[in-house]
Amino acid sequence: MKDLSNYRKSYEKSELLETDIPEDPINLFHKWFYETEEMSNIEEVNAMTVSTIGLDGFPKSRVVLLKKFNEEGFIFYTNYNSEKGKAILANPKVCLSFFWHSMERQIIIKGRAEKTNENISDNYFDSRPDGSKLGAIVSAQSEVIPSREFLDKKLKDLEQEFEGKEIPRPQHWGGFLVRPIEVEFWQGRANRLHDRIRYQLQEDYHWKIDRLSP
Numbered sequence: 158m159k160d161l162s163n164y165r166k167s168y169e170k171s172e173l174l175e176t177d178i179p180e181d182p183i184n185l186f187h188k189w190f191y192e193t194e195e196m197s198n199i200e201e202v203n204a205m206t207v208s209t210i211g212l213d214g215f216p217k218s219r220v221v222l223l224k225k226f227n228e229e230g231f232i233f234y235t236n237y238n239s240e241k242g243k244a245i246l247a248n249p250k251v252c253l254s255f256f257w258h259s260m261e262r263q264i265i266i267k268g269r270a271e272k273t274n275e276n277i278s279d280n281y282f283d284s285r286p287d288g289s290k291l292g293a294i295v296s297a298q299s300e301v302i303p304s305r306e307f308l309d310k311k312l313k314d315l316e317q318e319f320e321g322k323e324i325p326r327p328q329h330w331g332g333f334l335v336r337p338i339e340v341e342f343w344q345g346r347a348n349r350l351h352d353r354i355r356y357q358l359q360e361d362y363h364w365k366i367d368r369l370s371p
């Protein structure tokens with residue numbers, strides 16, 4: 158067994174104070190996202206963990222790519238028939254999280270996911286390279302398949318079928334918009350006394366802001 162009890166790091170890069178934060182968490186998300194993009198060498202700043210409650214009642218988390226965010230929420234694309242797709246359609250309560258190690262920052266977002274409208278999904282699908290478009294058609298995401306060759310053959314067949322033709326978005330593939338109801342910002346600090354600021358959406362659509370004990 159490997160003992161990891163000596164893995165220890167002090168977080169000292171920044172701080173998160175009430176005097177510096179906006180009233181709306183999307184603005185703070187925006188600020189942290191662009192600071193991370195500019196100030197660190199993280200390759201996929203937009204990689205985030207999406208946790209869902211599955212049809213079996215268990216939570217499950219996996220990484221997807223955030224493709225857009227605005228005052229409405231956060232959009233990612235996936236297969237609606239995948240395990241996560243089915244889970245979300247049955248229970249739209251999800252959690253998104255980001256960990257930007259080099260910034261010593263974590264963001265945790267609770268919200269409700271809904272399918273984006275067809276135009277948004279079409280526009281994004283059309284912007285993808287042909288290989289990714291065909292990949293979305295080839296892959297019945299999360300289904301058991303007999304072999305790697307099965308996928309490669311399916312791709313080859315589709316490449317021939319669609320040669321020189323437009324590749325349509327499959328109906329089972331598209332975006333989910335996650336509308337946040339709670340957003341927590343975590344900034345690592347010395348002595349494990351980290352800063353945690355939580356925004357909670359109120360019935361009047363104001364955000365209530367609290368500091369949480371680390």
Ligand SMILES: Cc1cc2nc3c(=O)[nH]c(=O)nc-3n(C[C@H](O)[C@H](O)[C@H](O)COP(=O)(O)O)c2cc1C
Pocket residue numbers: 201204217219220221222223233234235236239240241242298299
């Ligand atoms: C860096 C990274 C980015 C990914 N981006 C996506 C994505 O945007 N959409 C997606 O459906 N899966 C993406 N995946 C794959 C998912 O993690 C996951 O394997 C897949 O969606 C199937 O999940 P499910 O069976 O729980 O539905 C990504 C994986 C990694 C490691």
